[in-house]
Amino acid sequence: MTDPEHWPDWNLHASVIIGLAILGGLYVSWGGLAATRRQVLCFGAALALLFLSLNGPLHNLSDCCLFSAHMVHHLLLTLWVRALQGRLGPANAMTVEITGLYWHFVDVVWIIIFTVVYLIQ
Secondary structure (H helix, E strand, O other): OOOHHHOOOOOOOHHHHHHHHHHHHHHHHOOHHHOOHHHHHHHHHHHHHHHHHHHOHHHHHHHHOHHHHHHHHHHHHHHHHHHHOOOOOHHHHHHHHHHHHHHHHHHHHHHHHHHHHHHOO
């Protein structure tokens, strides 16, 4: 577990770098560069976001405060980003409902995991 005082530190994980390199290589080899400029930029931005999320302070914070950081991360990705893209409005209310149902399912799963791993000896 990461020391709570050092969560803002940046760490480079070789597995993340290799995985992202493989994803980028597959994208190029399967003709991804022939896509529109916007699609290529979106893919590059997604790789950058994955790199920053898995190597940066958010990943380290999740080691100390796993549930809270994970919750904020997913809420930002599933709701806030979609709202900024203009793809979340009254016509897409079902997306919010499904996200909420999924979120509560994850809550129940974590309660079970916590009970099994930490409380039952």
